[in-house]
Amino acid sequence: MTEQQTIDISKVGGIVDKWERNPHFLIEMLQDTQEEYRYLPKEVLKELSNQIQTPLTQIFHIATFFKGLSLEPRGEHLIQVCMGTACHVEGAPKIIDQFQRELDVKVGHTTKDFKYSLEAVRCLGCCGLAAVVTVGSELHGQITASKVSKLLKKYS
Numbered sequence: 194m195t196e197q198q199t200i201d202i203s204k205v206g207g208i209v210d211k212w213e214r215n216p217h218f219l220i221e222m223l224q225d226t227q228e229e230y231r232y233l234p235k236e237v238l239k240e241l242s243n244q245i246q247t248p249l250t251q252i253f254h255i256a257t258f259f260k261g262l263s264l265e266p267r268g269e270h271l272i273q274v275c276m277g278t279a280c281h282v283e284g285a286p287k288i289i290d291q292f293q294r295e296l297d298v299k300v301g302h303t304t305k306d307f308k309y310s311l312e313a314v315r316c317l318g319c320c321g322l323a324a325v326v327t328v329g330s331e332l333h334g335q336i337t338a339s340k341v342s343k344l345l346k347k348y349s
């Protein structure tokens with residue numbers, strides 16, 4: 194998906210209906226929106242604002258406050274490298290460097306083909322498996338820099 198492509202805003206209605214058009218569920222609506230579009234496109238947020246009668250500024254405030262929400266297009270595969278203490282000790286900085294080299298993308302960004310987004314995150318809560326990397330909803334433990342290439346092949 195590129196930003197130049199037209200965004201289909203027709204799915205907003207379904208998301209809003211699911212939460213009974215109740216602005217109290219704005220965070221849930223934004224999470225569903227992100228799941229649908231993989232990020233929060235501006236056109237979609239404007240439509241959401243109209244449909245639930247909530248100022249766009251308030252929606253942007255929430256969208257920028259929560260780390261899990263993204264206003265930038267994300268890749269098909271979201272790679273998160275844990276940078277918590279245990280993973281750091283087990284080589285997380287080298288792992289992240291390896292991903293950056295292999296994907297030719299900096300942390301916090303998405304590859305040009307919108308296939309991968311690379312993020313550094315805090316402890317994922319499974320330090321016994323350090324170093325930990327998630328790709329989408331899949332968790333991979335005991336990762337080393339030398340395993341990065343093989344891991345990426347699974348998602349190519």
Ligand code: FES
Nearest residue numbers: 275277280316320
């Ligand atoms: S430090 Fe990485 S999972 Fe806890």
